[in-house]
Each structure stands twice: as C-alpha cells, then as structure tokens.
Amino acid sequence: MAIIPLIPLEVSQAGTPVVLGSANADGHYVPNDGKVFLMGKNADVSAHTVTVTPTAPQVGLSASTPTAVSVAAGAEFCLGPYPPQLFNDVQGRMKVTFDAVTSVTIAAVHVP
Incomplete structure (x- = not known):
C-alpha cells in the first residue's frame, strides 16, 4: 500500500458531519x-x-523526534x-502514520 491523501473536511457554523475512514497502513498525507x-x-x-x-x-523538538x-x-x-513551518513537506502536506491500523479510523477537519 502507498501513503494516501486525507482531504480535510471544512467546518462550518451550519454543522459538518465528520465521517471517519479507515486508517491507511502506510499513513496519510494531509x-x-x-x-x-x-x-x-x-x-x-x-x-x-x-x-x-x-x-x-524547533527548540525542544528536533526533526528526528x-x-x-x-x-x-x-x-x-x-x-x-x-x-506548517514545522510539519509540512515542500508540497504543503503533513505526514500522519500509525503503529498499527487495526480498528483505527481517522478524519481531518479544517477550521476556517
């Protein structure tokens, strides 16, 4: 499996249903x-x-940690x-990984 994108849901005052999807074994780019x-x-x-x-x-946080x-x-x-200046790659994405994905679900949400 490859790392797959996870597109953030837009939060609104009208309400945003959050739909969790299965975590990908190789992780996600967000x-x-x-x-x-x-x-x-x-x-x-x-x-x-x-x-x-x-x-x-960053002070107290290194790229290797x-x-x-x-x-x-x-x-x-x-x-x-x-x-973003600490967690994004050159394409403006952060990488999220898991030690295991058994029964793990995830969603990304964006607050305007």
Whole structure:
C-alpha cells in the first residue's frame, strides 16, 4: 500500500458531519495550513500510536523526534493544529502514520 491523501473536511457554523475512514497502513498525507485537526477513534482492544512527523527542528523538538500520541483502546482523539513551518513537506502536506491500523479510523477537519 502507498501513503494516501486525507482531504480535510471544512467546518462550518451550519454543522459538518465528520465521517471517519479507515486508517491507511502506510499513513496519510494531509494538506495543512495550520488550521487542520485530526480526529479519530481507536476501536481496537489495544492502544495504538498516531505520529505526525516534523520536517523542521524547533527548540525542544528536533526533526528526528516525531510527535507521537498513544490512543488508548476504545478511545477517540482530536490532535492539532500543527504549524506548517514545522510539519509540512515542500508540497504543503503533513505526514500522519500509525503503529498499527487495526480498528483505527481517522478524519481531518479544517477550521476556517
């Protein structure tokens, strides 16, 4: 499998239904302007780790140290936002990966 895009849903005052899709084993690229959040659920019986890898160093955060969040079994998560200057590649995308994708679903949402 290849890394696949995850297109953010636009949040609006009228309401935005969030549809979670299966996490991809090789991860996702997400367009990121600094107003993007990741939402999801780990419906597995084991904890799983969601990682957003920085592309630029910052004080206390180096490019070799990805930001990883452990999501407990059965838990939902909301992560972000991520500063583009630290997390985006040259195409304006951040990379999201998982230690395992069994029963993990995800969506990206964009706040205008």
